[in-house]
Amino acid sequence: MSAVLSNFALQNIPTILMLNVETIYKTFLDNGIDFFTGVPDSLLKNICAYITDNTSHSRHIIAANEGNAIGLAAGHYLATGSCALVYMQNSGLGNTVNPLLSLADSDVYSIPMMLMIGWRGEPGVHDEPQHVKQGKVTLSLLEAMGIPYEVLKDDEEEAKTQISTLATYAKTEKVPVAIVIRKNLFASYQLQTKVSNDNILSREEAMKIVVDHLHDTDMIVSTTGKLSRELFEYREALHQGHGRDFLTVGSMGHSSSIALGIALEKPERRIFCFDGDGAFIMHTGALGIVASMRPKNYVHVLFNNGAHESVGGQPTIGYAINCTAIAKASGYTDVMTARTEQEIIEAMAKIEQENGPVLLEIKVKIQSRDDLGRPTTTPIENKEAFMETLNKTI
């Protein structure tokens, strides 16, 4: 079998049929793949929901980041000799490169596993700017890493054959293989085991309260997903422009580091990081680095809903861990938690009097608007407006 199994001719054929998620899940099981780990993706929402509903807690782990998931799959193989499935959005491929090449690769420990990759930004299919480049290079990245892959076909029998062939190859050659999933490939499936919480405010409501208590000179670095989209729409509604907000549309988990880079150079301004729990957990080590630099002007606001709400509401460990305790132990000067409007207002007033870095965790509902739009400015326009504002003397 050649290293590259893909059929490039498929790229621009619109997907018509849809694959039943139960059939695909059973195909994994039939091929001895019964351990699942990864980070959710909107394109994989239906199959991830099916995995969540039908797999025991010990055999399905939603990982902190995609690299961790490769580690888990490797550990699973070492202990059982069987292949795990690692699912991810193609944005997460970057997080896997090191463990794939220096751990799982046949030149190192030669560890079989199957990757299931949601193909955002597939050439010819409209997508958001942060997905375009990643979409263009997804197949060539796999090729460069020597990972055999198939773009999964929309015919059930063909898809089953592709999975079986790849699984056999992974097992006999002891290497990672991948299936690449195009938009709308999987038929709809509603997550039954929905995580819920009894919080009072939605993320959007909480965000608006925080924004209403900012100074004109404060800057925001907001995280990947719907929070940035909600912030964009709120600024539109307020006619405030977007020059005070850096919307981290891609690079999930890095907003806090971006904010640190800014805070160190602009001590005269308060720099707010608006984070999500999934993103906070993805690269938690960044907290210790923030604290180690003692940025007095740094305010970290964590909108914790205990879920990857932006991509389907799959659970995070946001409520299983104590986020404020982690920040405090990492060296943040103060940490606080709020659930109500009044508590947010009181926290914002307290933050005014304190030196950072400070963490405000706001516990919010798992909810967003169906009619939520997307930024109408480009990332470059956003960056330029943000830098212009940041460089104004205050």
Ligand SMILES: Cc1ncc(C[n+]2csc(CCOP(=O)(O)OP(=O)(O)O)c2C)c(N)n1
């Ligand atoms: C490296 C990487 N992995 C996965 C994704 C897909 N993704 C986009 S937003 C999101 C969920 C973010 O969850 P959280 O930070 O908790 O925010 P919420 O949507 O719940 O507000 C995910 C998984 C991504 N953009 N980048």
